[in-house]
Amino acid sequence: MLAPGSSWQHPFFNILANFPAPRRAQTTNVKEVNIQFYNKDSVVNFKCIQIMVGTGSGNRTGNQFLKIPGAGEAQCLGLTGRYLYIQSQIPRTTQSANSLVVEVCLDxxxxxxxxxxSLYNTPKTSGSQISLPFPIRGGTWTQICIDLMGLCDYFFVHKEKQFGFKEL
Structure with missing residues (x-):
């Protein structure tokens, strides 16, 4: 197992393999799954990586999250890679609103x-937040490779530029 806080991960750092999370058997509806990633660094006191499995309508409570790393472990994964690769499968549902949230702590x-x-049609910026369209079709595997440094440079360093979004 790779140690949390490693300055370099080669070739990939599999978060779920290195910080095993218990499986959730008691979801409110097995047909609805949202995966959201957050970051919490103990130094700046922001959220770390969490995966929400099982949803319901209304507010989300803390017990709907699987925290990675878990209690008693490091509060920051210390990942330093430029790219974030995510592979997920969203089950077929009539409600197709899904989102992936990534918070990045800069130097x-x-x-x-x-x-x-999946609810966004065009990119929107608001302060230190940007919302990007990411249509996810239920029942299919979806892969996304996020260039975190490139996104930060493009949307936050060059705010005065008008940006466009090209769907792949």
Whole structure:
């Protein structure tokens, strides 16, 4: 197992393999699964990586999250890679609203939040947050490779530029 806080991960750092999370048997509806990733660094006191499994309508409570790393472990994974690869499968549902939230802590301890969601048609920025369209079809495997440094540079360093979004 790789140690948390390693300055370099080669070739990939599998979060679920290195920080095993217990499986959730008691979801409110097995047909609805949302996966959201957050980051919490103990130094700046922001959220770490959590996976929400099982949803319901209304507010989300803390017990609907699987925390990675778990209690008693490091509060920050210390991942330093430029790219984040995510592979997931969203079951077929009539409600197709899904989102992926990534919070990145930069060297100056500022947090940048990226929200990839099926509810967005165009990119929108708001302060240190950007919402990007990410259509996810239920029942199929979806892979996304996120260039975190490139997104931060493009959307937050060059704010004055008008940006466009090209769907692949």
């Amino acid at each position: 100056d301890n500022s947090i940048r939040k990226f929200i990839f969601g």
